Amino acid sequence: MEITKDIWGTKLSYACRYSLDCKMFGAYCYISEISNAIPLLHGPVGCAFFPKFVPPDAIRTQFLKLYEPPPFPCTDLNERDVIYGAEDKLFKAIIDIDKYYKPDLIGVVVSCPAAIIGDDIVSVVNKAKQAIHADIVYTPSSAGFSDDERVEDFNRHAEDLITVWKNRDKKPKWGIEKCGRLDTLYSLITQLLKESKEKIKNSVNLDTYGRFHWFEDLVGEIKEIKSIFKEIGISVNTVFPGCSVQDIKNMTKAELNFMRRSEKSAIFMKEKFGMDYIFDTFGNKYVGIDGAKSFYLDIAERFGLRDKAKKIVKDKEIFLWRDLKDIKQELQGKEIAYVCTPLYTTPVFIRLLESLGLSIRLILINTLWWRRWGMSKYTSNKLIKEFIDSLNINSSPIIYNDLYIDEELSIIKQRNIDLVICDVLVSDISRTMFYENNGIRSISPHYMGYSSFRISFSQVKKLAQIILHAFNSNLPKKDLIYFKYAYHKERFPTLISDISDELRWERIMKYVWRGNKK
């Protein structure tokens, strides 16, 4: 399975280069994360053809143990339908899908043509409800042209995150509510949930996410949370998605929602069912050991269990450090370089590395990924400054910004670094290969199963083990074929031969899609 996941990731990143998926696909993905749910596209065959070839979501594989995406039937809109409408066609398709697949849920996904011609989807769905066994929802704004958050200004996103670094309770202005997945989550919540007569005392619903992060231990995180909650006296009611339709319907039995992405959904549940909520900001609120502790204390406080939780999480931390004692001893004083993209990497993570005994000698900050997504030079400079100001570490690293890859190598070589930890989003594996090809030990913890954004004590142990393993492994000499092709030094690992495609793509995104002025 590990190799399969690697291949999925490789194929996906290659195939999606210089292109961008749409909200319709996001809706399909989210429905695929609910057990025995069938997405039904109200649209032409083309839109329903491609998603089947995309590897299944991490939630689907890890929680539902399904290793293929679901079928994606459609209403097969034709020219006549576009002129005269296709409500009847949709109704009949719903009825037949209910009969044929016997699903627990049908998710009607609206395509661009269906949205433009203005079929009354709500009426069709309401009418069909009476005639089918499955539950049914529809996604009103999943048309591919509907605006999503990615068209918005990433500079604002950066500003938000800088604020969160300083005060984790600050609310962001920027959000991903318009993402096709979250739109679908909102549809599920608003269309399926009913007031529950029965309430489970001290219970919480947990929002999880995975997208295509097959390398993360999503199930492990939830397992750990459930176990610690149990000790505190809190029960987990529904973990969503990666659950059944009934689990979603049961959500109103809980007293509290822990939401990580859609505050809009949380607000809906609060207003309609009186369910309180805690909203994590971009997964930044509960990062690292202190973050995990805060998570349990914040939740426990809502149930009046803070004191009990305090003792339990303190014990967890003590046990963790006891477990890490030997590893920490071995890592003590080892000198590392950390190559990172701020925002994705938080200062908390760097402090965590230091707490494992590592001495951080170099920090190489790379903002290329963000700039490629439209972040201005001004914001990226501000980001670097704020990042450095928020570090608060004992090591005194030398810090460089946006070096070319050969400059990175030369500086790392000069400093006799023991290990390079790469954390630059898209090119981590290439970077690791690059350094090891040049005789420098290197790892990318995220691609080895560690995730800094998961709320977990055990993930810290895993990180320490990954780092220790890297030090104890052989580093045979390499002369990798991978580097026999001319790559662009600033935009590593993009090949020189692909650079014009990359620049063209970025210009189209910036000036056409986002509509920035030159």
Place this chain on the structure above:
Amino acid sequence: MNFVDPMEPDKLLGAFRVASGIKDAVVIVHAPVGCHWGVNFIERLSYGKTNSTLSALRERSVIFGGHEHLEKSIRIIFRRKKRKYLIILAASVSSIIGDDIEGITESAISGMSYIILDCGGYMGRMMNGYEECLDKLSVWIEKDNKWNANRFRYLVNIIGLQRDMPMGEANIKEIKRMLKLLGIKVNSIFPPLSIKEIKNAAKADLNIVFYYGRGLAEIMKQRYGIPYIFFDEYPYGLLICEKFLKRVSEYFEINKKKVDKIINREKSKVLDALKPARIYFHTLYNISTLVSGDLAQVKGISHFLSKEIGCRIKLINITSSSPNVQVNIEDLSDISEKLLFQVSMHEFEENIQDIDIIFGSEIERKISKKTNIPIIPFSYPILSKLSLNGIPYMGFKGVLGLFEQIINTIIW
């Protein structure tokens, strides 16, 4: 059932398959991001690099029109004026809102040659787009007077062989090799790789059409007087290859004895090479076989498997066919127990029973994984296979390539 779980995509992918491999032209998918993402995803994994980009329509485009987006995209692409050729594929949104694409293109930049195709997803299936795009490329063919003393004696164009299917390039190479044995040189291939290939197409004496591109061949016949010969199946196996070479040589009136000698020599080379694997013919004899793919592919391979290997074809599933050719599948009814034509995936799956081996695409690979039935990837699309070593499935050499693949898949 009143729904379709599609086994064939829409017009846009068909046109994109033809257009996106022409390296000195740029393809703009005039659509929201997802339409481009879908076709690009499939083609990058099937074939590799694509020369495409998009106009990234948004909600406001649906209300106010997509002219601003398209115009900006064109200006970005052609800002250095290195390229001169543009293919615009208008997907569903722009097709419905009715952008004046020609007007926008004209006003965006001058001195550029462009083709516009209406590829609304609701307007037809993949092969409609494939055929229409081939037809449209004819505008870039340049007239040729054919008076050139150094010119090759017999010059042909090959139309309709799909480059982006498994072993696509290797298949083309093998067909070129076979024609060369008769003293025939291949001039241009459609779908083409370059503008030059399109421009030069009128130099040919004959167009050889492998099922797709009959419309283009008709245009070239009318416009440039180039005749064509038409094959309704791809050249898999010794029999079809022999038939193919004989028919082409008859057209050029090449000495029959010479042709027979060449064919016999090729056949005996293949048979010699196959000899060590002869024992496995027993294994394949009467093996229960499913063949799924587009009509030209399915016809060619089914005839080979049934007549020359002795497989028992239990189910043939035709996912797509050319709108330019009247569908003739009577001969397939004779060799297959069951025949499905452009059905939904769920219906196809219902018909899969007692199958020992599948010949199909990425779609059937899912069934193969679910049922543990071995699969030979041979039809479009295949997103999980590399073919770097140039071993074909078609032509004389293709018999060895295909046989090796079949046996290795089964015995491993």
